[in-house]
Amino acid sequence: MAEQITAADIKPWRSDTTAPFIRISHLTKTFGDFTAVDDVSLDIWKGEIFCLLGGSGCGKSTLLRMLAGFEVPTAGKIEIDGQDMAGVPPNVRPTNMMFQSYALFPHMTVENNVAYGLRREGLPRDEVRDKVAAMLKMVQLEKFAARRPHQLSGGQRQRVALARSLVKKPKLLLLDEPLGALDKKLREETQFELMNIQDRLGITFIVVTHDQEEAMTLATRIGVMDAGRIVQVGEPRQIYEHPHSRFVADFIGTVNLFEGKVEIAAPDRMRVQTDVGPILVNPVEGLSASQSVAVAVRPEKIVLDREPVPGENTLQGKVMDYAYMGDITIYKLGLPGGKTIKVSQANMGYDRNPITWEEEVFIGFPASAGVVLTR
Template sequence: MKSLGSIRRAFAPWNDPGAKPYIHFDKVTKKFGDFTAVNDLSLAVYEREFFALLGASGCGKSTLLRMLAGFEEPTSGRIMLDGQDLAGIPPYRRPVNMMFQSYALFPHMSVEKNIAFGLKQEGMPKAEIDKRVAEMLKLVKLEPFAKRKPHQLSGGQRQRVALARSVAKRPKVLLLDEPLGALDKKLREETQFELMDLQQELGLTFVVVTHDQEEAMTMADRIAIMDKGQVMQVATPAEVYEAPASRFVANFVGNVNMFEGKVAERSGSSVRITGGTGAQIMVENAGEAAKDADVAFAIRPEKIRVSSKRPADAVNALQGEVYDIAYLGDMTVYHVRLDDGQMVRAATMNATRVVDDPLTWDDKAWISFRPDAGVVLTQ
């Protein structure tokens, strides 16, 4: 069985025609005066899914989250949760909890009292509160810090307190708005995996808003790419990266090289694309691209090989000159200016300590790639 990228888990209810969405945004629009933040958007999230809303600032992702939490009401459309229409239900009566980027911990309360706060508000008996708080402290590995105040904790520890407080009430859905934005890079990477493990352990549905592509790719089962209040593509991280639906998605997620051209010939599922300067690119699995259609061929830098000579077995090879080199330790990134002037980015893993075919600035070079290495885009 072949797959686009690695499969983190077999969980994939969105592929089951009989599966019912747990959260359903049905033609939702949200306007603030003349500004449309969310525009006629429909979206389905499934129970126990770790779902990410990814997009640039102002794309509508946080507005969508706030409408689900009940802090904003849709201008039109419906939001359903577990079969219930959420219209008119105030935030405190919704079976969701929201964790903010600021964490919003009470500075005068200890860790355990912060976690217990929401449970006390609900009138839970003290014995049950103590038991639940102990469970949460163990879950987030903060048992030794139970008596400390927030200012006595590190950023990562405060983040875990906020998380424990959010899940202590056992909501059906946990909403996370840029949850790791305040952490440094290394701690953020560690916490991403902690969040994934925690979500699996609790069996909750997580919806996270982020503008960090790597964060969404790491944690989410599926990602919705948003732009100007609309969803541009919903797919697994591997599908978004390897099979983007449009030029926008290809450019937004990761680094990509884009070759604009026209389909000169089609044979079965394969096409020959001719660029403006006559460069020929052979592509397998070209989707619905018809003959004479204007298309873009998108290919990721790591799929491109750079060499001083044209590889004898290369189906696709283009000549150019090394314009820039960046040595990053685990990989080397080459910027190659092709003879037609286009700049191409290629990334080579440094799998060995010795380079057999060293290249430097201004060297003549060939870039080459397999016919199944990229994707043809018609949008």
Template sequence: MAVGSGGLQDKPWTDPTAEPFIRIEGVSKHFGDVAAVNGVDLNIYRGEFFALLGASGCGKTTLLRMLAGFETPSAGRIFIDGVDMAGIPPYRRPVNMMFQSYALFPHMTVGQNVAFGLQQDGVARAEIAGRVAEMLDLVQIRALEKRKPDQLSGGQRQRVALARALVKRPKLVLLDEPLGALDRKLREQTQFELVNIQEELGMTFVIVTHDQEEAMTMASRVCVMNAGMVEQVGAPAEVYEYPNSRFVADFIGAANLFDGVVIEASPTQTRVASPDLGADIVVGTGGTAAVGASVSVMVRPEKIQVIADGSPAAGFNWAEGIVREIAYLGDVSVYHVELPSGKRIQFTRANLLHTTDNPLTWDDKVRFQWHPANGILLVI
């Protein structure tokens, strides 16, 4: 998984005196007895590319629609640029939204689609022409200005929708699963283009996505949501390397989770007795769990090293198992290993040489270990 860190370089969220551009305070949204969003507090800063990440039904799109004004909070308040959005309809908010379906007008050309919002606002014709041309150049579809949506590919329609969202120069751009209809290669290319466009224009972008790699590649910060609530907010590398809960660890990327009980705790390390591993686990960064606490230890697959010959370097954080599954992904291979306890774990190895021969194959016995600093202690 690529772990990026797009967006602002000065990281205003680390400055306690910085004023948030968007403040979401205790916001909830109920549909009957169901809490789609439940007591969310968030600060988003000017110029951020902020991602709301979560599985279907976690409340991320409902939260985005409340920012846009299409839904009204059942409780709480939303401020954009210091202004309380209570009672302000969508068309009066400094916001434009790019919908998942793109919602282009089929009877209009590309240029007419992009110009529509400016025409509704009564902008002069000459200014409209200049701003439409500017946006079409920015998203690299100027040559398609006279075509209609049914004459465009999915990627081209996505660019039209983006140009239409940007042409009114809103303070805030909301993106609802904007790349979901694109194939993988085009999606990856467009992710970097969106980041470049956002940085060039200096606008604040909030994107909703269920795609972890998309969020990690594009966002300055990621908000992981679950069951209508915020699980963790942080820079992509922070959320990936230091998840604050078992849910986040399991949701972001691949994770090996070893359950156990703390048998030794100090400021510098924690020792966990783990039936899953069949041995003690030492977490070298210490932790807040007391002796006797039930915990999980997370180890990312890329942190695990195979012991080629001899014994492990230490008497902990190692085990043997049988290779049960192998996935060859080109740049890396993923190995699923069954431990004597019956638990399955996975690790990855980079394919550094041009060869079709694999040093490990099905049913091989493999010995592996990881450094204590590469385990993360999670209290259950």
């Protein structure tokens, strides 16, 4: 009988028996009166692609630089593979860092850029040549070995920087906005290349990004940061479907927030009186009548039609604007009382009579579509 593979085997953060590869404990970094990283504690497991996601100035790059050893923590502790990193200089840590600017040597060929770190370690020439050739083959740049950075496209320069970061086989690779300089289509293609390379090498990646789609695509788990703190950690689906706060719900993707108070809080039924009327949601433990909450509903979970929509929550509105995006159409609707919401519809086929501006429409969504937020 074959041994059963559980979710904890594939995703060790779901298990209590697998020790984290990286332990960050109560980490703080201040610059004068400004606190860039504020009492962050975080565990990351071996083989993860962990994304630190947040807006500009939230502290994610400072946290990455402390992991690399380029910044000294004001307080707290970092352990990598069981070793305390206090006092360990960057060049001795089992890490490497790939910068947003790529920081390639313009006067060196691709081959020499990738070989630079190995030669600094004094490895034999044949060993350096073999390792560089293998890495260039992995990133599909073996035909460009003799070129210089200015002779490459943005995507090719990004892969040179990645090869140089990986050729020394670090235990941990830190990537600061690694795809930020690429155009949208190339960025999407490179995301999958990056995932394939990481899977083949088994190296732990920590990626800093402000791009939510990039984090959702790359990450095994995401840590959402705001004002120096990590406000939620989870797998991409968990973060998107079950945000813990208004900030996370609004930051990850697009969301409609209906503010209100709990009207009925029964074990089998919950109703929230909101700014657009009563909304039925799935029961949530620990909530009571008159408690202030918000109901978050994603645009793709709402049905839009010219006729009344059957379901647990139905409303009527007017099309204020819309955008045809090819695969989906996004509608901006005005509801009674002046509130506006967004609804997205998949374009399953060519519609000769699509809903358009100024039309009176109906929307509906099930109780299960609403996420109740108390923060």
